Each structure stands twice: as C-alpha cells, then as structure tokens.
Amino acid sequence: MEFVKLEQQGHVGILTINRPKALNALNLTMLNDLNSALDQIEANDSLYVIILTGVGRAFVAGADIREMNKLSAITAKSFADFGNQVLLRIENLSIPVIAVINGFALGGGCELAMACDIRLASENATFGHPEVGLGITPGFGGTQRLPRLVGYAKAMELIFTGRTISAIEAALIGLVNTVYPPEELMAKALEMAHYIADQAPIAVRLSKQCIRQGMQTDINTAATYEALAFAFCFETEDKNAGMTAFLEKRAVKSFENR
Incomplete structure (x- = not known):
C-alpha cells in the first residue's frame, strides 16, 4: 500500500x-x-x-x-x-x-x-x-x-x-x-x-450493528433487531464472564471474544 x-x-x-x-x-x-x-x-x-x-x-x-x-x-x-x-x-x-x-x-x-x-x-x-x-x-x-x-x-x-x-x-x-x-x-x-x-467484543460489535441498522429503519423493526442481538449475547462466554464478575463484585480479567 x-x-x-x-x-x-x-x-x-x-x-x-x-x-x-x-x-x-x-x-x-x-x-x-x-x-x-x-x-x-x-x-x-x-x-x-x-x-x-x-x-x-x-x-x-x-x-x-x-x-x-x-x-x-x-x-x-x-x-x-x-x-x-x-x-x-x-x-x-x-x-x-x-x-x-x-x-x-x-x-x-x-x-x-x-x-x-x-x-x-x-x-x-x-x-x-x-x-x-x-x-x-x-x-x-x-x-x-x-x-x-x-x-x-x-x-x-x-x-x-x-x-x-x-x-x-x-x-x-x-x-x-x-x-x-x-x-x-x-x-x-x-x-x-x-x-x-477491553469491553466484551461481541457485545460491542452487536451494539454497533443495532445502532447502524436502527438508524436506517423504523423504531419497531429496530427494537426487534435489538432484542435479537440482546438474546444472542446470552449464548456467549463473555456474557457469563461479565455477569459472574459483577455478581462477585470484581472486575473481569479479560473477555475472550466468544
């Protein structure tokens, strides 16, 4: 280049x-x-x-x-x-x-x-x-x-x-x-x-997608898209790491992007 x-x-x-x-x-x-x-x-x-x-x-x-x-x-x-x-x-x-x-x-x-x-x-x-x-x-x-x-x-x-x-x-x-x-x-x-x-990479990527997609459509469609992204996060190891750390009142060591 x-x-x-x-x-x-x-x-x-x-x-x-x-x-x-x-x-x-x-x-x-x-x-x-x-x-x-x-x-x-x-x-x-x-x-x-x-x-x-x-x-x-x-x-x-x-x-x-x-x-x-x-x-x-x-x-x-x-x-x-x-x-x-x-x-x-x-x-x-x-x-x-x-x-x-x-x-x-x-x-x-x-x-x-x-x-x-x-x-x-x-x-x-x-x-x-x-x-x-x-x-x-x-x-x-x-x-x-x-x-x-x-x-x-x-x-x-x-x-x-x-x-x-x-x-x-x-x-x-x-x-x-x-x-x-x-x-x-x-x-x-x-x-x-x-x-x-340092944040959960999957959650950051999905948040970007929700914002970008939502700005191009109506609020009802956008809210549905957001709910799907929210649900998807619950299948990730990063969600488990983040919520477990919160409940145990400690910082997340690192997110694994999975």
Missing part, C-alpha cells in the same frame, strides 16, 4: 493515511490502498477497534482536484461509486472505527470522517464541504451522512455555502464528539480505543 499504513497495538489497529505532500488528498490509488487495508482488517480477528488518522497538517484535505479535473461524466460516476463503496465498507465494518482528525477534513475528507463511528478532533482541525465552489456536488456520501449527523437545516447551510467550520463549531453541531489540544489528540484516541477494546 503506497499511501496507507496499518499498524496494530494490542487489539487496536491504527490506519494512517500517508500522503502529506498532497495534504492526504484522496485519489484512486489511495482508495485502492484503503480498500486493501479493509481486507486486512476484516481478516484479522484480533482487531477490536480501528483508529483512522492522517499524517501532517491534514486528516484528508479532500479529493484530488488535479486528478478529478480530468474526469468525464462517465469516469466521474465510476470514481464516486468506488469512493462510496470504500466509505460504506468503513461504515459497515463490524468493529468500531474512530476518526482522529488532526487537521483539514474537507470534502472527501469530511465524508471519510463521517463514515467512521466516532470523531475526535484537534483544536486546529477544520471541516467543510466546499464542493459547490468547484462546480460539483459532494460525491462520497456527504449529502446523505451530514444531515443524518447534524440535521437537515444545518447540512443544507454547510453544503450550499461551502464554508468551513472550526473543530469547536463541529462539536457544537454534533459533527465531532470531542475536541482536544493537538498534542493530546492521539493519546486520548488511544485511551478511548483501548477502553472500548
């Missing part, structure tokens, strides 16, 4: 986008690299949480304009389809994904961050969808995920104006979970990731 690096710390994977000279702008090669990294993640049963971040001054500054400018309507549709496929794979990973946003998250970068489950940002991070100023619409799910996260009216405002917002404003509208000083960001992200990884 030319522009993406995957490392592992215990049960936590760190997926780093590494194209700093282009502010980590998304191009076809990078999308292919991300796709390959997702293959590795899905094949690794020892990974319970993923951190996704970028090198340098940007998380991802957007899609590569120099490359996109050469596209026709037909090739642009293929590029958008592939970008959406990759981002949907991130969104639908069975394990939680934490976006650690260290700088610019614009256009495709904002879309990539929104495909993650949790977003932690540096105080100097910036967010936005500047596509209309380039004569295009968002192409990797921005018109769909942004209103789901921040509401219809605010999404309309941000996409129609193309303006960028600070990490603090992003947190106020619900786009970002928490904002940290730059020097604390990765340490806080790792702390959260390892805390999640």
Whole structure:
C-alpha cells in the first residue's frame, strides 16, 4: 500500500493515511490502498477497534482536484461509486472505527470522517464541504451522512455555502464528539480505543450493528433487531464472564471474544 499504513497495538489497529505532500488528498490509488487495508482488517480477528488518522497538517484535505479535473461524466460516476463503496465498507465494518482528525477534513475528507463511528478532533482541525465552489456536488456520501449527523437545516447551510467550520463549531453541531489540544489528540484516541477494546467484543460489535441498522429503519423493526442481538449475547462466554464478575463484585480479567 503506497499511501496507507496499518499498524496494530494490542487489539487496536491504527490506519494512517500517508500522503502529506498532497495534504492526504484522496485519489484512486489511495482508495485502492484503503480498500486493501479493509481486507486486512476484516481478516484479522484480533482487531477490536480501528483508529483512522492522517499524517501532517491534514486528516484528508479532500479529493484530488488535479486528478478529478480530468474526469468525464462517465469516469466521474465510476470514481464516486468506488469512493462510496470504500466509505460504506468503513461504515459497515463490524468493529468500531474512530476518526482522529488532526487537521483539514474537507470534502472527501469530511465524508471519510463521517463514515467512521466516532470523531475526535484537534483544536486546529477544520471541516467543510466546499464542493459547490468547484462546480460539483459532494460525491462520497456527504449529502446523505451530514444531515443524518447534524440535521437537515444545518447540512443544507454547510453544503450550499461551502464554508468551513472550526473543530469547536463541529462539536457544537454534533459533527465531532470531542475536541482536544493537538498534542493530546492521539493519546486520548488511544485511551478511548483501548477502553472500548477491553469491553466484551461481541457485545460491542452487536451494539454497533443495532445502532447502524436502527438508524436506517423504523423504531419497531429496530427494537426487534435489538432484542435479537440482546438474546444472542446470552449464548456467549463473555456474557457469563461479565455477569459472574459483577455478581462477585470484581472486575473481569479479560473477555475472550466468544
């Protein structure tokens, strides 16, 4: 993989986008690299949480304009389809994904961050969808995920104006979970990731599925899905370990993911 690096710390994977000279702008090669990294993640049963971040001054500054400018309507549709496929794979990973946003998250970068489950940002991070100023619409799910996260009216405002917002404003509208000083960001992200990884992995995965599926359907169907997930947990060794430890007033030594 030319522009993406995957490392592992215990049960936590760190997926780093590494194209700093282009502010980590998304191009076809990078999308292919991300796709390959997702293959590795899905094949690794020892990974319970993923951190996704970028090198340098940007998380991802957007899609590569120099490359996109050469596209026709037909090739642009293929590029958008592939970008959406990759981002949907991130969104639908069975394990939680934490976006650690260290700088610019614009256009495709904002879309990539929104495909993650949790977003932690540096105080100097910036967010936005500047596509209309380039004569295009968002192409990797921005018109769909942004209103789901921040509401219809605010999404309309941000996409129609193309303006960028600070990490603090992003947190106020619900786009970002928490904002940290730059020097604390990765340490806080790792702390959260390892805390999640210490919980019962099956229960975490099923909770993610319930939330993701439930947001796409009606409350009655979602509640039925949740009840099935809840029941499934009662067949796991991790449920027995967790409840026994609680009743015996002690901490769980470790969950076994079974």
